[in-house]
Amino acid sequence: MFPLSTSINLTLPIEDPILKFLLILVIILAAPLILNKLKIPYLLGLIIAGAVIGPHGLNLVLRDSSIILSGTAGLLYIMFLSGLDMDMSDFKHNSWRSLVFGLYTFCVPLGLGILAGHYLLGFPLYSSILLAGLFASQTLIAYPIVSKLGIARDKSVTISVGGTVITDTLALLLLTIIVGMATGNVDDHFWWRLTLSVVLCIVVIAVLFPLLAHWFFKHVSDNISQYIFVLALVFLGAYLAQLAGLEPIIGAFLSGLALNRLIPRTSPLMNRIEFVGHAIFIPFFLIGVGMLIDYRAFFRDWESIEVAAVMILLITAAKYIAAFLTQKTFRLSKDQRTVIFGLSSAHVAATLAAVMVGYNVILGYTPEGEPIRLLNESVLNGTILMILATCTISTFATQRGAHNIAMGNAQESDDDRSRRPEEHILIPVANERSAEELVAMSIMLKKPRDPNGLYALNAIDNRVEDPNVEKRARKILDAAASAAAGSDIYLQTLLRYDVNISNAIVSVARERNITDIVMGMHHMTPAVPGIAGIPVPAGPAIGRMAADVLGHSNITTFLYNAEQPLSTVKRHLIVVPEKAEKEAGFQMWMNRIHQLARNSGAKIIVFAPASTMPYLRTFGRRRPANIDFVVFEQWDDLPSLEHDLRQDDCLWFVMSRRERVSYHPAMSRIPLYLEQYFAGYSYVLLYPVQAGPGDSRYL
Incomplete structure (x- = not known):
């Protein structure tokens, strides 16, 4: 007492x-x-x-x-x-x-x-x-x-x-x-x-x-x-x-x-x-x-x-x-x-x-x-x-x-909001370790002071009979929600059973009017057939699940591999293909890069062909940020970028589906290059919204 x-x-x-x-x-x-x-x-x-x-x-x-x-x-x-x-x-x-x-x-x-x-x-x-x-x-x-x-x-x-x-x-x-x-x-x-x-x-x-x-x-x-x-x-x-x-x-x-x-x-x-x-x-x-x-x-x-x-x-x-x-x-x-x-x-x-x-x-x-x-x-x-x-x-x-x-x-x-669709970013999460970095990247890409518009999805395959699978899924979603709450942003968690994970992601994207998908990068080594125009060659490549999502949805998608915390990245190097400005989603992903520059404070360096550079510079003048532009024509020799990389850089590749306007054959080899020449660096594969081959408006 x-x-x-x-x-x-x-x-x-x-x-x-x-x-x-x-x-x-x-x-x-x-x-x-x-x-x-x-x-x-x-x-x-x-x-x-x-x-x-x-x-x-x-x-x-x-x-x-x-x-x-x-x-x-x-x-x-x-x-x-x-x-x-x-x-x-x-x-x-x-x-x-x-x-x-x-x-x-x-x-x-x-x-x-x-x-x-x-x-x-x-x-x-x-x-x-x-x-x-x-x-x-x-x-x-x-x-x-x-x-x-x-x-x-x-x-x-x-x-x-x-x-x-x-x-x-x-x-x-x-x-x-x-x-x-x-x-x-x-x-x-x-x-x-x-x-x-x-x-x-x-x-x-x-x-x-x-x-x-x-x-x-x-x-x-x-x-x-x-x-x-x-x-x-x-x-x-x-x-x-x-x-x-x-x-x-x-x-x-x-x-x-x-x-x-x-x-x-x-x-x-x-x-x-x-x-x-x-x-x-x-x-x-x-x-x-x-x-x-x-x-x-x-x-x-x-x-x-x-x-x-x-x-x-x-x-x-x-x-x-x-x-x-x-x-x-x-x-x-x-x-x-x-x-x-x-x-x-x-x-x-x-x-x-x-x-x-x-x-x-x-x-x-x-x-x-x-x-x-x-x-x-x-x-x-x-x-x-x-x-x-x-x-x-x-x-x-x-x-x-x-x-x-x-x-x-x-x-x-x-006025801007009335001209642009409302942001809805979907984050498929599969483990606690990557959930925090995926959420951090999503927050960097969205408009500041907007506390809504983030969704975290954990999809469970119907064929899985593990009794603890839902408990683990809830834990992963809670980790993602906690990471978003730390930035004073509300993240809506979604748990879904489906015939497969990619089908769940595509279905949720349609139901929730998703504008962007930010997901982790998964590799696979055996050769598999290409899916809906997404090249999947032998050797290291994006996984079947990611390829399936890209093949069945036309949404700006970011495949992100984090090798270090996003806040410690000093420079983001964005590699842009020729004719990227003719794709339907050009303005959308450029807006995202602009938000990344404003929110992160890191240096953005855009590597692009001379023919695409005027469109990028025009956008940069309208939306000033810490962005530099470098003429880059060596898409047939992408490993040459290794000389421009520094410690704490993040490498971005603006990709394309096969047979679209900005597609380049070297894109099918990028996953291999990432493992052979750019190992140890964080990187993002950015797939923009693209019109079909028969739509002459974007050709």
């Missing part, structure tokens, strides 16, 4: 860790329910809640080490997610735009801040420059809004996130330099140390982190271990940045960029990262920010109010000017300008770091013994008020602009 404690401590602030944690969870749970009715953005509501329960409000909870730890993790999480959500191909394309915006949003506030600090507030030059650095820095506190609304890959968001990293880096480097100059610590060695440490930090994160993550994900499949590993890299990157003299948020963002390609946006790991961040870490950070707000600063002295008013007005004006210049420079829409302004106008992390450093730097003492600080107490109090104001402005502006963009995207998606 355990003794029951009858003493309950009801004094304020709350010290009981269980009660404290319960209170914060209740706030996180209740805030959306209450604030949605009041039309107050969720993020702002958490900040207000933090101010109410914090030491300057009702004094229910102190901003102690536990709150600071959780809040720090939340801030790093926001920056990490912003790097992880980046569309790297779009980021590379827009990197110069991010650079331009970063210079706008740094230089405009810097210039206004120096003038205001020196001439309006009467601060010394070093203090004025440091105050201007506060104006230039910004925090992506409203990023969860664009993430939840599904526009994290919009051009305005990409520009804003990249620009934030640039302006925060410049602002924090300015902080380091000004403090060093004010204290007399700047010499020749100072500049060498700063430059080398920053370069070394960036190189370690950008080069070493992807190598470590690739090795880990390839050898460790445990979901919990993968998540903890990613979290460890985030904090390691933040610490390395801190050692280099940068703010930790820069390291967290660089960690997100480094792991971007290895954590696909549709993967279960990405789903877990976003879930934990939005459920725990980020709300803790926002509540912790609210606890900093001291409303009593309004009534302490006129100087704090004056400094706060100047800071709020100039910061808002400067960030709006930077967003306006960016809009005009790159011809963006008004809603995109609003999103850029909203994301860049909040000041929390770097601003707090800078003001605390400036406040703690003592330049001397007055005759009365009072310390002369680089930034005085009025700036500290004004910063707290400025945080509340800028967070409010940022949240409302981002919510408005992001909502309008999301609504416009939804309307375009509805």
Whole structure:
């Protein structure tokens, strides 16, 4: 028996860790329910809640080490997610735009801040420059809004996130330099140390982190271990940045960029990262920010109010000017300008770091013994008020602009959906080991943020009399459903008895209006007759069951052989035959390749004859993604592709049924080549929808 404690401590602030944690969870749970009715953005509501329960409000909870730890993790999480959500191909394309915006949003506030600090507030030059650095820095506190609304890959968001990293880096480097100059610590060695440490930090994160993550994900499949590993890299990157003299948020963002390609946006790991961040870490950070707000600063002295008013007005004006210049420079829409302004106008992390450093730097003492600080107490109090104001402005502006963009995207998606058939992907599964990879491939090929449209089928031959066969089938289907659920996607499981497995697959495909089939690759070695135009030669070949499915269905079909986890594949090499553009399913499978490029982040290289290349490039221009095109005419010498293969590549062959427009005799030898020349590589045989020989529309 355990003794029951009858003493309950009801004094304020709350010290009981269980009660404290319960209170914060209740706030996180209740805030959306209450604030949605009041039309107050969720993020702002958490900040207000933090101010109410914090030491300057009702004094229910102190901003102690536990709150600071959780809040720090939340801030790093926001920056990490912003790097992880980046569309790297779009980021590379827009990197110069991010650079331009970063210079706008740094230089405009810097210039206004120096003038205001020196001439309006009467601060010394070093203090004025440091105050201007506060104006230039910004925090992506409203990023969860664009993430939840599904526009994290919009051009305005990409520009804003990249620009934030640039302006925060410049602002924090300015902080380091000004403090060093004010204290007399700047010499020749100072500049060498700063430059080398920053370069070394960036190189370690950008080069070493992807190598470590690739090795880990390839050898460790445990979901919990993968998540903890990613979290460890985030904090390691933040610490390395801190050692280099940068703010930790820069390291967290660089960690997100480094792991971007290895954590696909549709993967279960990405789903877990976003879930934990939005459920725990980020709300803790926002509540912790609210606890900093001291409303009593309004009534302490006129100087704090004056400094706060100047800071709020100039910061808002400067960030709006930077967003306006960016809009005009790159011809963006008004809603995109609003999103850029909203994301860049909040000041929390770097601003707090800078003001605390400036406040703690003592330049001397007055005759009365009072310390002369680089930034005085009025700036500290004004910063707290400025945080509340800028967070409010940022949240409302981002919510408005992001909502309008999301609504416009939804309307375009509805138009696209009305022109294209709804996706229904069938995944025949035969064992637990391959089910997860088949599901992963299917998710990569489908439109993002569409939680439906996947079917897993386990077919049982009527002639099998094993009493445990159905139990094993249910276990395999449960494994497939669990793999899909990890990516927050619903997968409908189907168990079917039929005269043979191929007949069950074809029948379900007709009944469910299936648009794509993703199935495992099965080999057979004895020679068998060809089935309905599917070549089955002697030696290694696709199995009879797959050939039968292809012969009796005209559906885009992917025969997938996974030699390594799909998330660790660095490049997909797509080999396209001549006249592939004349097949009925050309647009369909190209759409799938485009989704693969967008969802996986891996490089796509398309090898095709010169005559087919213009059609591929036209499609690529309409649907930009990370895809390169290489002219390839050696279909009679397919083993020559071995020279282009690298470790961690996945090889794709766009196939054809015999006597169709794009058929090439070498296709019958591809299974043999896969075993002789391309063993150890993952590969996909892609069979598109094809019209019959007598249909002149596709000839």
